[in-house]
Amino acid sequence: MVNYEKTLNKLLEGTGIKINGKNPWDIQVHNPKLYKKVLAYGSLGLGESYMDGDWEVKDLSGFFVRVLGTDVYEKVENNIPYRIKIFLSRFFNFQSISRAFQVGEEHYDIGNDLYKLMLDRRMIYSCGYWKKAKTLDESQEDKLKLVCEKLKLRKGERVLEIGCGWGGFLKYATENYGINGVGITVSKEQVKLARENVKNLPVEIRLQDYRELDEKFDKIVSIGMFEHVGYKNYEEYFKVARKCLKEDGLFLLHTMGNNASQTIGDDWSNKYIFPNGMLPSIAQIGNSIENLFIMEDWHNFGVDYSKTLLAWNSNFQKNWSTLSKNPKYNQRFKRMWEYYLISFAAMFEARKAQLWQIVLSPKGVKGGYKSIR
Numbered sequence: 399m400v401n402y403e404k405t406l407n408k409l410l411e412g413t414g415i416k417i418n419g420k421n422p423w424d425i426q427v428h429n430p431k432l433y434k435k436v437l438a439y440g441s442l443g444l445g446e447s448y449m450d451g452d453w454e455v456k457d458l459s460g461f462f463v464r465v466l467g468t469d470v471y472e473k474v475e476n477n478i479p480y481r482i483k484i485f486l487s488r489f490f491n492f493q494s495i496s497r498a499f500q501v502g503e504e505h506y507d508i509g510n511d512l513y514k515l516m517l518d519r520r521m522i523y524s525c526g527y528w529k530k531a532k533t534l535d536e537s538q539e540d541k542l543k544l545v546c547e548k549l550k551l552r553k554g555e556r557v558l559e560i561g562c563g564w565g566g567f568l569k570y571a572t573e574n575y576g577i578n579g580v581g582i583t584v585s586k587e588q589v590k591l592a593r594e595n596v597k598n599l600p601v602e603i604r605l606q607d608y609r610e611l612d613e614k615f616d617k618i619v620s621i622g623m624f625e626h627v628g629y630k631n632y633e634e635y636f637k638v639a640r641k642c643l644k645e646d647g648l649f650l651l652h653t654m655g656n657n658a659s660q661t662i663g664d665d666w667s668n669k670y671i672f673p674n675g676m677l678p679s680i681a682q683i684g685n686s687i688e689n690l691f692i693m694e695d696w697h698n699f700g701v702d703y704s705k706t707l708l709a710w711n712s713n714f715q716k717n718w719s720t721l722s723k724n725p726k727y728n729q730r731f732k733r734m735w736e737y738y739l740i741s742f743a744a745m746f747e748a749r750k751a752q753l754w755q756i757v758l759s760p761k762g763v764k765g766g767y768k769s770i771r
Contacts, residue, residue: 402433403430405433405437406436412468413464413465413470415465422456422460423455423456423464425454425455426453426454426455427452427453428451428453429447429450429451429452429453432447432453440665441471441665441666442666442669445666445670445734445737445741446666448737449670449737458740459708459747462740462741462743463748465744467748488661491630492674493626493630493631493674494631495609498607498609498626500674501626501673501675503585504673506563506585506588507585507586507587509587509724510564510587510590510591511721515713515714515717515720515721516717517713518534520538520542520566520569520570521563521566521591521595522538522542522563522566522567524541524622524652525541525622525706526538526702527541527699528702528706534706534709537702537705542570542571544755544771545567545619545621545650545652546575548650549617549619549648549650549757551571552575552576552577552616553576554577555578555616556577556579556614556615556617557571557577557579557615557616557618558581558582558642559579559580560582560618560639561583561620561621561623561624561626562581562582562592564588564592564595565588565595565596565601565603566595567619567621568581568596568599568603569595569596569599569601572596572601577600577617578600579599579601579602580601580602581601581603581604582605582606583603583605583606584626589603589604589605608627608638609638611642612641614644615642615643615644616647617643617647617648618642618643618648618649619649619652620649621652622652622653622654624678625672626674628674629676629678632682635686636686639758640690640760644760645760647760648759648763649691649757649759650755650756650758651683651756651758653678653753653754654677654700654752654754655678655680655683655700655752655754656678657750657751658679660677662676663675663676663677670734670738687758690760691758692758692759692760692762693756693757694758694759694762694767695755695757696754697754697755698752698753700746701749703742703743703751703753704743707739707740707743708743711736711739711740714739718732
């Protein structure tokens with residue numbers, strides 16, 4: 399008979415984590431069913447058990463940094479259900495146009511009230527830039543300025559944002575650089591609020607999939623949307639961007655990145671946070687832009703995402719008393735959301751994931767592109 403507790407304890411050797419130990423990052427087990435669930439279902443079992451209150455840890459961030467700093471996570475993820483999904487991903491397009499709006503409905507449409515209380519004042523739902531910033535608001539404003547400067551925005555230019563969120567970038571770029579913008583998103587709730595946010599500005603917000611685009615722009619930007627595209631669609635995504643970008647234009651892609659090429663995302667995250675999501679690798683992006691774009695600049699500031707996610711979690715916890723008045727935000731949701739924010743922060747701190755800003759041009763910038771940091 400398999401001793402699941404003993405097996406899990408052995409897997410945790412070298413992480414500095416002890417089951418029911420005395421350190422703040424040691425896991426405290428309330429339901430012994432946890433052991434079998436984690437060994438059978440990997441990250442899905444671990445996350446669901448936390449949501450159900452089967453285990454607790456004082457320092458959730460410290461727990462995840464230690465787990466992700468070793469290969470134990472990969473070992474428990476190597477289970478039969480996960481391997482089946484990898485096999486299926488070779489044959490099915492989980493991010494097809496018929497499924498494109500699923501992440502909008504299940505994640506971004508949760509409620510604008512949640513995101514207003516969690517994010518910065520501009521509601522930018524992507525990694526901030528903390529080179530000089532001391533606050534979340536400053537980090538996001540510095541990031542928006544960085545993007546605009548990298549794109550070399552000029553007054554009167556027509557700019558497309560693929561995945562425009564609540565309109566924060568286009569509002570900033572319009573007010574500070576005098577551009578005309580078009581933003582597309584697959585979230586109905588984002589469309590509603592984004593249109594309010596850019597009211598009286600030369601910005602159009604559309605509920606639209608990127609594969610439906612067929613018009614020209616001076617510049618294109620995509621911030622935190624590429625994680626929903628899926629590896630089977632990378633080439634088509636870049637072909638659409640190339641088709642829509644003028645010959646002398648620039649395209650900035652801001653995306654999380656994986657250290658290795660994969661065909662599916664994390665099991666728990668896919669089920670509860672980002673349906674059909676997956677992080678691209680350098681190789682996957684490189685293969686997809688070949689013969690379409692010249693890579694002008696590749697900037698990695700992934701450790702900044704840990705700071706951003708922890709700032710979001712701080713806002714979430716601080717405003718929980720307000721959010722909890724809404725019945726849809728129950729205690730299980732709270733545990734799910736903090737698990738998401740803190741585990742993702744640890745993933746970036748442990749350097750298991752990266753954050754890239756990539757500048758692309760159709761034929762190469764004449765005289766060379768000058769990198770901005």
